[in-house]
Amino acid sequence: MADIKNNLSATTDPAGANDSSQGYAVGSTWWHKTDGVLWECTDATTGAALWVRVNGNARPWGSHQLRTPDYISSWSATQCAADTLVMFPMTFQQKMVVDGIGIRCTVVGSAGAAARLGIYRHDQSTGLPAARKADLGEIALDSGTGNKTITLASLQYFDPGIWWLACVLKGVATMPTLMRAGAAVSGAVPVGDGLDPFTNNPRYVAAAFPYAALPGTAPTMAYSTGVDGVGLYLRKA
Known part of the structure; x- marks a missing residue:
């Protein structure tokens, strides 16, 4: 089956003429990069194509703005452990398009310090991460402080539901100091059977x-x- 055509760099909204004759089909997406609006084709009939606007997240999230998992109620700066894969769930109420992922560094580490970031899908049966959606690359943490963002070569599209933001740190002599999750809202991340759900508030897995x-x-x-839950954020396209 041929790949569905998408337009990821439009500066206008789609119209009826953007139809099957131009290669579009039901399920094609159209990204209006100026307004930050995503459209999806529901009918590609020649001369009468129908496109439905796919709104952003339930809460306002403007183009090129950053967002962290909203169940984390506080953040603090810490030297987090290396060689530990940590993941945070992030829920989207509607379709979303992201062009960046990152962390915040307050003190650089020694030469070679780095983090690798990515996205995982959600397993409804276990409530835990499942298959990898994307390995989004590496961020150097041995120079420069502040927000450290990977600008994605390809936009990442998210359907409504739960997705997992992932990070692992490279071990070096002096680990960088990074913002990490300090506390979580009760009930945001489920706990295992037998644990007290009123006193156990997991921040990450x-x-x-x-x-x-x-x-x-x-x-x-x-x-x-x-204390090793490195804080992650996404940047809306």
């Missing part, structure tokens, strides 16, 4: 993982209230 390209499938992850 984690697993030991040697620094490398992110695995195609998430390893067995454990809920954590620890």
Whole structure:
């Protein structure tokens, strides 16, 4: 089957003439990069194509603005552990398009310090991360402080639902100081059967993982209230 045509750099809204004769089909997407609006084709009939606007997240999120997982209620700066894969769930109420992912560094690490970031899909049956959606690359953490953003070569599209933001740090002599999750809203991340859900408020899930390209499938992850949950953000396209 041929790939569906998409327009990811439009400066106008789609019209009826943007139809099957131009290669569009039901399911094609049209990104108005100036207004930050995503459209989806529901009928590609020649001369009478129909496009439906796909709104952003339920809460306002402007183009090129950053957003962290909103269940984290506080953040603090810490030297987080290396070789630990951590993931945060992030929920989208509607379709979303993202062009960046990053972390915030307050003190650089020694030579070679780096982080690798990515996105994982959600397993409804376990409530945990499942298959990798994208390994989004590496950020150097041995020079420059502030927001450290990977600008994505290809836009990332998210359907409504839960997605997992992932990070693993490279071990060096002096680890960088990064913003990390300090506290979480009760009930935002589910806890295992047998744990007290009123006193256990996990901030993220984690697993030991040697620094490398992110695995195609998430390893067995454990809920954590620890101090190694490197804060991650997404940037809306």
